[in-house]
Amino acid sequence: MAYAEKRGTGKTPWRARYKRPDGTLGSEPGFRTKKAAEDWGEDQEAAIRAGRWQDPEKARTPFAEFVPIWMAAQKVAPATVIKRQRLLTRHLIPGFGTTKLCEINIFTARAWGNKQTCAQSTVNHALTLLSMILTGAADAGYLLANPMYGRRRQSDRAVHDVSQQQGEVAHAPDDDEEVWAQPEDAYRLYQRLGGVEGLMVASACYTGLRWGELAGLHRSNVLLPRVDDLDGKPFERTVLRIDPKVGALHEVEFALEGEELASWHKAEDERLAACLEKGWKANRRKEPKGQVRLYLGPPKNKTSAREVDLPPFLVKLWERHLAEWSHDYVFCTPGAAGAWWRRGNYSRVLRPAADGRDAIPVKRGFAGRGEWAPILPGFTMRGARHTHDTWMKEDRVDRALRFKTQGWAVTGDIEGVYEHVTPQMRKERLDALEARWERGKRLALAQVS
Incomplete structure (x- = not known):
């Protein structure tokens, strides 16, 4: 039976003593009265008998001590491990390393986030990881529940700069918003870049592939024929295939x-x-x-291993490209070695094409270059994936085919269980993409003339 002991003469001299599940005596100091200590101890023993007890000592485990335990229990891709380690070592461990698990809550998390000077998207990713770790702590019996679960962690309200004159308000940019393209913008980028670089942009916009899926695409997995029955007639289409084992470049x-x-x-x-x-x-x-x-490794998830229908214009562009291309991978670097693209290397190609560049005059050892006006500042290959989904929604492509094309999993959705992709859906999507290409080409050429 629980009881109380007096320890010292301060404001909180009493401590509770109670029997733990293993038979040993547990204690908790910090009570003003004997009755309060006894009540707390009896509550612990009642929770133990009911099977809902949580060890107060485990709840006081420092965050930095629990992190390795949580990380060891995760089974994720190497890239995810590296990202989490970076967030932990650069942000969360310095901020919460010595903090007890039971002292981390939505208020301490918000206060920490408001003090950070890094990009807001980085802060949000760090707080999401923090919440995942606290959920793990609850699952492992260190906490009763994750106090951050389901709670909004950052405010989207405008940031006011009091130093600005005449009452002007400065708004913090949305770091997570991707720039997406209109068909004419995609065509202008395709023309400006030319070669394999331009074809990569056009292909990303008109297929919705992730960067790793595009950069790791082998020629054996493209231009594959498929035939369906549509209204009693053969419906021929051409697809690319994302391999479940080596379908993405990491x-x-x-x-x-x-x-x-x-x-x-x-x-x-x-x-x-x-x-x-x-x-x-x-x-x-x-x-x-x-x-x-x-x-090369598996794509992002099981549903990412898929086939994606190619619009007719893209089939022709790829056939012409592969007929002259000597490398095994469709979108590797154009050099003799045909190496895989790195994100940073391709970004150095895409950035001036999308953002514009200044002219450099001819000088000794340099032939000079012309000026490029901006086409779509801030556009990225991730933005091309956003572009494709936006186009499909605008063209009223059925959700089942949208999810199939993008490689998304349908979870917890009864509609997703019962809906299926039909040949008619595929035809309508391909017709809409073909029309977009022709319209984008016409508008882009009209702007030039």
């Missing part, structure tokens, strides 16, 4: 450890020795924390 930063780190130091020693032998001055480079690697 770009992940792995930590350098053990032999790999030793190999890096050996190569650096050899580089410095070669420079010294030639009489060159060279400094030792900073030891890298990680190494970015490219590899």
Whole structure:
């Protein structure tokens, strides 16, 4: 039976003593009266008998101590592990590392988020991860429940800059909003970039593929014929296939450890020795924390392994491209080696095409370049995926085919269980995309003339 003990003479001299599930005595200090301590202890023993007891000691576990336990229980893609580790080491551990799990709630999370100077999207991702970890703490018996579950964590209200004159209001930009394209914008980018780079933009806008699915697309998985029955007649279509095992290119930063780190130091020693032998001055480079690697692997989820119908104009462009293309991957770099694209490398191609660039005059060793006016500032390859879904919604493409095309899973939705893709849906989508291409081409050429 629970009882109370007096410890000291301060304002809260009483502590509760109660029997834990394993038979040992537990204690909780900080009570003003003997009665309050006894009541608390009896509540604990009642909760133990009812099977709903939560150990107060576990709830006081520092956040940084529970994180490795939670991370070890997760089974996610390497890229997700790296992203979570980055958010933890750069943001959450410095902010909550020594904080007890039971002291983290929606108010402390909001207060922390309001003090951050990084992008709002980064803050939101960090708080989402924090909430996931607290849910894990509840599942593991460290907390009764996640106090952040289902709660709005950041305000979308405008940010007022009191330093601005004449009562003007500054609005914080929405970091998560993607720039999407109209058909004429997509065609102008396709023309300006040209080659495989331009075809990548057009293909992303008219298929909705993710970057990794597009960059890792093998020629054996494209231009595949399919035949359906539509009104008693054959309906022929051409598809691309996202392979369930190697259908996406992954770009992940792995930590350098053990032999790999030793190999890096050996190569650096050899580089410095070669420079010294030639009489060159060279400094030792900073030891890298990680190494970015490219590899083929499964797409984002099971439903991402799919077939996507190609509109007729894109079939013709791909046939012409592959007839002249000597590489195995449809959208690799145009050099002789045909290497996989890195996101940063392709961004250096896309950014000036979308955002515009200044002219550089001819000078010694440089042929010069012309000025490019902006076409669609801020447009990205993720924005191309947004573009495709926006177009499908505008063209009234049935939801079943939209989800199928984008590789989205339908969960907890009875409509998704009963709806299916039909040949008529596919035909209507392809007809709408073909019409968009022709309209975009006509408008883009009209703007030039």
